[in-house]
Amino acid sequence: MEADPANAATSSVRDEPWYLPVGDEVEVFTAAYQARLPVLLKGPTGCGKTRFVEHMAWRLYRQAESPRRATETPLVTVACHEDLTATDLVGRYLLSGDSTVWMDGPLTRAVRSGAICYLDEVVEARKDTTVVIHSLTDHRRVLPIDKTSELLDAHPDFLLVISYNPGYQSVLKDLKPSTRQRFVSLEFTYPSVDVETTIIAHESGVGTDLAHQLALIGEKVRNLREHGFEEGVSTRLLVYAAQLVSGGVDPRRACDVAVTTAITDDAEVQQAVSDIVDVLLP
């Protein structure tokens, strides 16, 4: 298998990812890292959790005074999905000619190298993934690899960060208390209109007025989250819309492709979102 089954992305984080703090999350995360406490990020999709982790990886591994500047890959991100298993995280044997070779999974690579491993939307993964998480998130800090009979001690700089979205009420997808209580929790929500305006303007280069109206669109559309789409529109999508506008696309058309049709397939809801966009844009 050539493709990484875990959808893992490694990041060298050479440049500082821009992140606008909305509270004390930077200080709390820094303190948690100093104590090597696993961190749980709770919040809806597209509200900035991933950007925050990237930003913290830069702060902890790339700032001038950091002792970890030599770490090649400070951040390993795994976008968890419903087919993701412990095997995908830890590693597997692959066929190579007439023999098999072992290949580390993204979690194992992070544990060995001392990177931050970020399991995004961890509740999406299958239940067996929690088995490998547990031993890494208490005093043991070890990763058992059954298939190689290895008990891998985590690198001193390793930190596990997971995210999940408690907004879904599904009884099928929830973190068990035994897992949840191994992490310190940082709660994220969509930013206020003013903060979101700043984010949109910074990320896209559009003017403050348009950014403000886009932030208002986000706020209003999120009130419809019960109607066919669970989460409303993310800050990320609003930034996409603004970036399209910066590229010369008409604002209404930009919202059409980046917001309206991106968040739902329901024709009625699409029309309603389109109306909201229409009244909010000049």
Add this chain to the structure above:
Amino acid sequence: MTDGGGASAAVAFADVQQVLTLVAEALSADTLSLAPFAGEDAGPPFDGETVHLPTEIGWFGTTRQNRGAYRALVVLQAAAVPFGSFHVEPSWTDGVPHPTLTRQVFAAVEGIRLDRAVRRQYPGARGDLDRVQARALGRRSPLADPTTLEHAVVDALERCALGDLDTDERLTVPVAMARRVGHADATVHDSVDAALAIVALLRPPVPRTPEAATSAPAELREPVEELFEPWTEESTQPAGWILEHLEGEATPSDDDLAAGAPNFHGELRADQLYRSSSAAGGTVPDGTDASSTATEPGDDDHDDAAPTAPVSPYSAARAALAAAQAADRTFLYDEWDYGNHRYLRAWCRLHEHRLRGDDLHFIVDVRRRHAVLASQVRRRFSFLRPEAWQRVHRTSDGDELELDAVIEAVVDRRAGYSTDERLYMRRDRARREVATAFLVDLSASTGSPVADPNAAAPPVLHPDLVEYPYLSPGEWDERPKPEPPRRAIDIAKESLALMSDAVHVLGDRHAVYGFSGMGRDHVEFYVAKEFDDAPSPRTWAALAAMEPRRYTRMGPAIRHAVAKLHGETVRTKLLIVVSDGYPQDSDYGPDPGDKEYGLQDTARALQEAERAGVATYCVTIDPGGNDYLRRMCPPHRYSVIEDVHALPGELAKLYRSLTTAPAGRGMGGPR
């Protein structure tokens, strides 16, 4: 009907209702309903819950403009919620000297504030607003001649709210005071202040003394002079204005004002901002006494009303025996005695009954009444994905190598044959494995009628008139009869019928139960649909036969429902309890007045369910439900539905979110 527009360009309410309901919800962050009204004039005032719109709009030349008019009306009315028009109590004018005039002025001033706020925040709606307001202005009747100063001021303020800035120069001061609320930071309290100041100008305290004039705020003193000087001079001329009060003569009363109020036209009536008269319990702006027509909602809707007739021990015993004989099966359940921290073993006797009904039209009526919602729910449920896993062998990608396939491949390769590359095994989602029991509270209080916000107001008849006086006796019996008032249980039944209909299409196993009873020996458990029952006329009729009974001993009913779920072999088991009040029974605990005992027993029953692998969720239509549900239910496993009419839609949303694995989120890579 049209103002120069072709009839073909007209847009009907039904064509826009669904979408604009969503728009109203989005803009207000609240669940608003849209209702049509016939006629050209303004509909009922917006009460914070229902936006009233014309049945058809063909005012303009194009469909886009007419649809835009609908949208503008929704935007303007729905804006009253986020912009805080209801942050003042409807009764705030009760203690002021001229309440009716104050309300009229306030409504107009608040209309100005909202208009400016809407134009500022929704620049894309300005074009439609301009058209609609211009039309409304054109349809306003001119002021009667002669008229009063109050009428002139209210008229000028209302015109200003509709965008008419061409104010009579004699009224510039009150209009300017009102327009101060047009700035971005203005709140409804600024509108209140402005209204009070304008009314103080129009009707200064009597007798007017120099001291009183100087006691007014400094910013108002000068406008007072500016206002009164020119009017005093003009009162000597035949200008048509009646200014008796400025001359020291009788001041018209509030009733006089209301009786002679100008007949305002236009769909953007400023008094649409008032809450319903029933909520206010006072007078509406036109002076009508609301208390005479208001239907007061029951204060104790959330209480499980106890039967009022006394029950003797003998009759109770006989009723218990009859109940036991009529029951299909009887069960004994423990109860949690929170005072002594122990279970009372086999304390409750639960009688299970199979419901049988004869209303074969029930499901047809439900589907017709909720046609739009039913189709929405079915469509959205169709998107739900299977949850269970199934092994798929010999795939080209998967979790594990499949040993047999690998051996075959190696053998084939060594033998010189081409090899099959499907060497893996994976697990795919194949089917939903969900079983849900809906457990409905059938306590007596669910029989209380609930006000229908969409129902037409009953005709107001003169007491001396007899309805249908010219009908013959035969015709008399055939005259249209009013629909019986709908009860909470009716809406609950309809909700469950819709759910059952949609869940069946989804393929999930589900059952519908009701419970009530009186005393620990008479917990009644009614089965409308078992898990194995297919939807049939008999099933629907059984559901229709659910009726309010007695008390709400929730613990044993939950335990029995969980026992039934225990027999299901599916992976996910869910119990949804729909109730209208806290657990209560005649002997639920040593002290009948102690709510805590029932609460603790129910909480314990829910904990037992969770431990048994049954996820629970409690829905209550009791507005005060938060107080006890948060102590009774697991976190995030309850909700309070303030408006019982929203139950069908809310239940569908709830079921969808509870039994759905969220759709795959985006990649977690850099933005």
